[in-house]
Amino acid sequence: MTTHSAPGRxxxxxxxxxxxPDSGEHWTAEGAWRVADGIFRIPLPLPMDGLRAxxxxxxxxDDGLTLVDGGWAIPVARELLERCLKDVGYGFxxxxxxxxxxxxxxxxxxxxxxxxxxxxDVALGADEKPALDLLNNIEDLTRxxxxxxxVSAGAREVAEQWVRMDDHREPPDMSIWxxxxxxxxxxxxxxxxxxTLDAVHTPGHTPGHFVFADRAAGLLFAGDHVLPTITPSxxxxxxxxxxxxxxxxxxxxxxRGLPDLTILPxxxxxxxxxxxxVDELLEHHERRLAESLALMGxxxxxxxxxxxxxxxxRHETPFGExxxxxxxxAAMETKAHLELLVARGQAAREETPEGVLFRAQEx
Numbered sequence: 001m002t003t004h005s006a007p008g009r010x011x012x013x014x015x016x017x018x019x020x021p022d023s024g025e026h027w028t029a030e031g032a033w034r035v036a037d038g039i040f041r042i043p044l045p046l047p048m049d050g051l052r053a054x055x056x057x058x059x060x061x062d063d064g065l066t067l068v069d070g071g072w073a074i075p076v077a078r079e080l081l082e083r084c085l086k087d088v089g090y091g092f093x094x095x096x097x098x099x100x101x102x103x104x105x106x107x108x109x110x111x112x113x114x115x116x117x118x119x120x121d122v123a124l125g126a127d128e129k130p131a132l133d134l135l136n137n138i139e140d141l142t143r144x145x146x147x148x149x150x151v152s153a154g155a156r157e158v159a160e161q162w163v164r165m166d167d168h169r170e171p172p173d174m175s176i177w178x179x180x181x182x183x184x185x186x187x188x189x190x191x192x193x194x195x196t197l198d199a200v201h202t203p204g205h206t207p208g209h210f211v212f213a214d215r216a217a218g219l220l221f222a223g224d225h226v227l228p229t230i231t232p233s234x235x236x237x238x239x240x241x242x243x244x245x246x247x248x249x250x251x252x253x254x255x256r257g258l259p260d261l262t263i264l265p266x267x268x269x270x271x272x273x274x275x276x277x278v279d280e281l282l283e284h285h286e287r288r289l290a291e292s293l294a295l296m297g298x299x300x301x302x303x304x305x306x307x308x309x310x311x312x313x314r315h316e317t318p319f320g321e322x323x324x325x326x327x328x329x330a331a332m333e334t335k336a337h338l339e340l341l342v343a344r345g346q347a348a349r350e351e352t353p354e355g356v357l358f359r360a361q362e363x
Contacts, residue, residue, distance in 0.1 A: 017229060020269035027269040028053040032084040035270055036217055036262075038193075042084045044071035046106055051230075051267045054106045056081065057221055058088075061193025064096035068212060068221045069266060070111025070122075073176045077110060097121045099190070099197075100180070101223025102209040103128035107266065109176040116178055123190075125201065125208025126183035130239050135177040145238040146328070154302025154355035155331040161324045184210055197221070202255060204248025205232040207241055213258055220261035220274050225251060228263055228271035231281055235336035236329055245336040246343055249285060252278050285337070292337045293346055296360045303335035303356070310334065 020027040022035045032040040038060040043053040057068040065085075071077045085091055097120055098111035108124065115122035134145060150159035190197045190212070198213040202225045212221040224232040225248075235244050256278045263271040271277060288310075295301075295309040307330045308319040319330060338358045341347040350357045 018269055022270050027055070030080065030084070032058065032088045035264060036219060039217075039219070039264075040084075040088060041264065041270065042081060044077040044080055044110075046072060047074070047076070051106070054266050055264070055268075057264055058085070058090075059192055059195070061096070061195075063193065064094045065090060066097045066099060066192045067095065067111070068099050068264075069101055069107045069223065070098050070109070070114065072106045073109035073113045078113075081110070092118060095120055097192075098123065099192075099199075099210075099212060099221075100124045101211065101221070101225070101266065102206040103131050104206065104224070105176070107223065112178045112180065113176055115181065116175075121182055122180040123182040123184050124180040125206075125210045126185045127201075127203060128206060128208030129179075129183070131206070131208075131237070132177060132179055134238055136174065136179075146236070146332075149235070149238075149240050149332055149335075150328055152351075152356050153307075153331040153335040154304035155307075155328060156355070158304070158324060158328045158331060162328055165324070184208075198258075200255065200258070202251035203241075204234065204244055204251045206237050207247075209251070211255060213261060215259055215261075218259070218261050220255070220258070220263055222263050222265045222274070224266050226255060226263055226274055226277050226281070227265050228268040228277060230267065231284060233329055233333060235332035243336075243339060243343060245285065245340045249282060249340075252282055256282075289337055289341060292334060293341055293360055296338075296347065296358060298360070300350075300357050300359045302354070302358070303338050304331045306338065306358075307331045307334040 018026050022033040022041060023029055023031060028043050032042050035041045040058040042056045042058060044056055045053055054071055056071050059066045071081060082092060095118055098115055100108050100111050100122060111122050144162055147159045147163060184199055187200050190199050195214055200211050200213060202209045202211050205224045209223060209225055211223055211225050234248055237244060256275060260273055260275040263274050263277060291310060292306050295306045311317060312319060312322055312330055319327060322330060338347060342349050345361060347358050347360050
């Protein structure tokens with residue numbers, strides 16, 4: 001489980017914007033970069049992932065360190081985290097707690113492994129429990145849980161290719177999917193040393209996603225909810241949710257109601273304005289909704305049909321040129337857009353054995 005960059009990436013983002021102001025280098029550059037007094041950003045690698053790295057944030061307190069997100073539990077990331085902590089005078093023995101924004105492997109799995117080893121708390125949104133329940137009972141799964149979502153999107157051939165890819169993968173290491181010590185529920189305050197973080201539930205990218213706002217310092221630990229150069233994947237969750245895009249856009253509006261904060265994202269450079277970026281993300285999805293509705297025309301279509309008419313990534317790559325994994329992500333994300341059009345009364349849906357069929361409603 002991870003964020004994937006291809007389907008949701010924004011068009012028109014310049015390469016120069018990938019330089020992070022805390023380092024003066026590309027945001028993936030190795031190091032423990034001071035982003036504010038008492039806070040460091042450590043990018044950890046994501047091999048074989050288009051995102052390239054995840055930012056883990058280290059918060060100093062008199063009692064030790066709190067980390068926002070943990071990275072992917074792979075040796076190269078663990079070694080780099082230990083080395084970067086050492087560079088600023090710390091070690092794993094100084095870790096006291098992980099606040100994890102969501103359950104995807106690049107955020108959660110290193111946190112849960114180190115949490116078990118060190119006997120420290122790992123906190124995760126309570127609405128991620130159904131995903132962990134599936135992962136911890138994986139022997140009961142007869143097939144990839146995303147297959148049904150892909151079939152419902154009309155992407156049966158893509159689903160079959162995903163199944164064939166699974167046949168060549170090793171079984172997952174379930175020790176990296178242990179349950180957290182603390183479930184985060186609802187919006188609430190979390191004391192972290194002299195700071196108070198507002199834990200804000202922001203479902204959409206995943207059902208249990210949380211962001212953490214340090215209002216006093218003007219900072220937003222944004223996870224994958226507000227990313228400065230891409231949009232997070234929508235609809236790529238297990239088990240599937242009814243309105244992932246509707247949830248995401250409502251959560252964006254919720255975060256827009258906070259003060260304007262500096263974005264500390266999980267992927268990408270530190271960015272100056274949460275308000276400006278939220279506005280861009282909302283505009284992006286409204287534009288995508290309009291494009292999807294236009295592509296439906298007077299026909300009855302599946303999400304897969306509509307996805308084939310859209311451009312993907314900032315390069316507007318045709319659907320047929322995407323790899324099979326990205327095609328599946330694109331079909332699921334398009335289905336999320338069409339389901340929101342149904343909720344808004346702009347489209348109707350019908351479930352069939354070949355997938356959910358959509359048609360535009362007359363205005």
